[in-house]
Amino acid sequence: MRSLVSRRQFLKSTVFAAGTAVTGTGLANAATNANEEPLATLIDISRCIGCEECVYACKDANAPKFPKPEKPFPKMVPARVPVEDWSDQREVTDRLTPYNWLYIQYATGIKDGKEMTLTIPRRCMHCQNPPCVKLCPWGAAKQEPNGLSRIDSGICLGGSKCKNVCPWDIPQRQTGVGLYLDILPAFAGNGVMYKCDRCYQKLEKGEQPACIEACPEEVQVIGRRSKIIELAKERAKEMDGYLYGLEENGGTHTIYVSPVPFDQLTYDTGKGKPHLNPAKDTMADGSNLALALVIAPVAGAAAALGKFYKNMKEED
Amino acid sequence: MTDYFKGRRLIYGLILFFITLSGFAQMPIFARYYISDIPGLGWLAQFYVTHAMHYIMAAMLLALGAYVGIDAVLSRKLSVSRQNPVNKGRLTGMAWVKIVSLAGLVVTGSVLVVKNLSGVFVSHNVIISLDLLHLFSCMVLLGATLYSKIRKRAWIAL
Numbered sequence: 251m252r253s254l255v256s257r258r259q260f261l262k263s264t265v266f267a268a269g270t271a272v273t274g275t276g277l278a279n280a281a282t283n284a285n286e287e288p289l290a291t292l293i294d295i296s297r298c299i300g301c302e303e304c305v306y307a308c309k310d311a312n313a314p315k316f317p318k319p320e321k322p323f324p325k326m327v328p329a330r331v332p333v334e335d336w337s338d339q340r341e342v343t344d345r346l347t348p349y350n351w352l353y354i355q356y357a358t359g360i361k362d363g364k365e366m367t368l369t370i371p372r373r374c375m376h377c378q379n380p381p382c383v384k385l386c387p388w389g390a391a392k393q394e395p396n397g398l399s400r401i402d403s404g405i406c407l408g409g410s411k412c413k414n415v416c417p418w419d420i421p422q423r424q425t426g427v428g429l430y431l432d433i434l435p436a437f438a439g440n441g442v443m444y445k446c447d448r449c450y451q452k453l454e455k456g457e458q459p460a461c462i463e464a465c466p467e468e469v470q471v472i473g474r475r476s477k478i479i480e481l482a483k484e485r486a487k488e489m490d491g492y493l494y495g496l497e498e499n500g501g502t503h504t505i506y507v508s509p510v511p512f513d514q515l516t517y518d519t520g521k522g523k524p525h526l527n528p529a530k531d532t533m534a535d536g537s538n539l540a541l542a543l544v545i546a547p548v549a550g551a552a553a554a555l556g557k558f559y560k561n562m563k564e565e566d
Numbered sequence: 567m568t569d570y571f572k573g574r575r576l577i578y579g580l581i582l583f584f585i586t587l588s589g590f591a592q593m594p595i596f597a598r599y600y601i602s603d604i605p606g607l608g609w610l611a612q613f614y615v616t617h618a619m620h621y622i623m624a625a626m627l628l629a630l631g632a633y634v635g636i637d638a639v640l641s642r643k644l645s646v647s648r649q650n651p652v653n654k655g656r657l658t659g660m661a662w663v664k665i666v667s668l669a670g671l672v673v674t675g676s677v678l679v680v681k682n683l684s685g686v687f688v689s690h691n692v693i694i695s696l697d698l699l700h701l702f703s704c705m706v707l708l709g710a711t712l713y714s715k716i717r718k719r720a721w722i723a724l
Contacts, residue, residue, distance in 0.1 A: 379684035387593045389694035395687045409594035415613050539621035540679050546625035550632030558640040
């Protein structure tokens with residue numbers, strides 16, 4: 251048994267070393283260096299056996315960050331404000347919760363005329379331009395230069411806007427925890443939102459995220475986004491497969507490779523169970539309107555100058 | 567006051583109303599407090615709609631600000647305009663409060679717009695500071711506007 255573990259560890263470290271060689275530099279640099287290209291993860295669905303090693307590794311690695319709510323919860327005003335309490339269901343692993351930031355989604359599809367079951371690790375996609383971060387009204391969510399996005403549980407008020415603007419409804423709320431308890435708990439806020447933070451504490455030390463480290467099948471590879479895209483395209487070519495995450499929501503730092511087209515997969519979706527549908531770039535309108543903000547004062551100035559010129563001519 | 571100045575005030579008032587409304591709608595409060603349940607106000611709980619509206623109103627405010635500012639400076643160079651009492655007056659203290667708070671909104675808002683572009687990383691502490699300064703400038707502007715309305719303080723003292 252001992253020799254098996256060391257063989258597995260050896261294989262993992264070899265794969266990681268190869269991945270690092272492919273990507274050019276180590277993860278520690280990428281964790282903090284704004285000049286480095288962001289990291290991305292390739293998730294090869296064809297390799298996943300659904301063993302949930304990644305799920306439990308995620309839980310172990312992030313347990314210190316999980317919410318410790320105070321009960322009873324403050325009375326909410328108005329009464330329609332939903333209490334979301336997962337503290338008594340910490341063991342749930344078949345969906346995303348504040349205590350489960352990664353789960354295995356079961357999907358079925360047809361490949362070469364045969365039905366096949368696929369198991370898909372699902373978590374935050376870590377968008378290139380994450381609406382959860384960019385539209386958070388308090389600045390509680392942040393994006394690191396290495397591309398990961400995370401929510402600061404010390405600042406988040408649990409308004410759930412991040413979930414509302416996320417194309418996949420990823421962040422999950424726990425009531426009865428966080429800053430709102432110290433402000434106006436009855437009237438504003440409702441806890442803290444939680445989601446995958448790519449094990450930023452491990453990345454800072456140059457280590458891999460727990461889910462990647464624990465996977466016995468090397469389903470995931472992490473590295474620079476451009477290199478990961480190259481690798482994803484190679485894998486897709488090899489298996490005559492399909493990619494998800496390249497263009498979705500303007501591009502993400504998570505690229506799935508599947509042997510079955512994503513729009514032909516059948517899977518359970520709903521609360522805490524994200525879809526795999528096409529996702530339009532939610533921040534595109536804002537980016538386009540930013541141009542209007544540059545043009546507008548120029549147009550105003552031109553109108554004033556036009557009026558001045560006209561009046562000057564009339565005076566002459 | 568001429569129709570021309572009344573028109574400008576009306577446009578400014580409408581922009582101020584909708585930019586404030588869409589700005590506050592960036593916080594998840596309208597759905598919580600039933601306001602978006604009122605028929606016709608459902609859009610207040612749609613964050614991408616209010617986000618786009620906030621940008622459009624900001625563009626209109628910038629256009630109006632540039633127009634009014636440059637027009638005020640250039641008008642003093644024309645003999646006809648110099649006879650208009652409005653162009654002879656000076657800005658009141660309350661007007662300066664509003665101008666400074668508007669400038670604060672424009673500066674912080676501009677950086678927040680750039681921050682929202684893809685590939686732009688702004689430090690977490692800077693974002694929080696900008697959010698708070700933006701909100702603070704808004705509250706000062708609203709306070710000054712309300713005070714001016716109640717005490718009938720104009721922008722220009724004749």
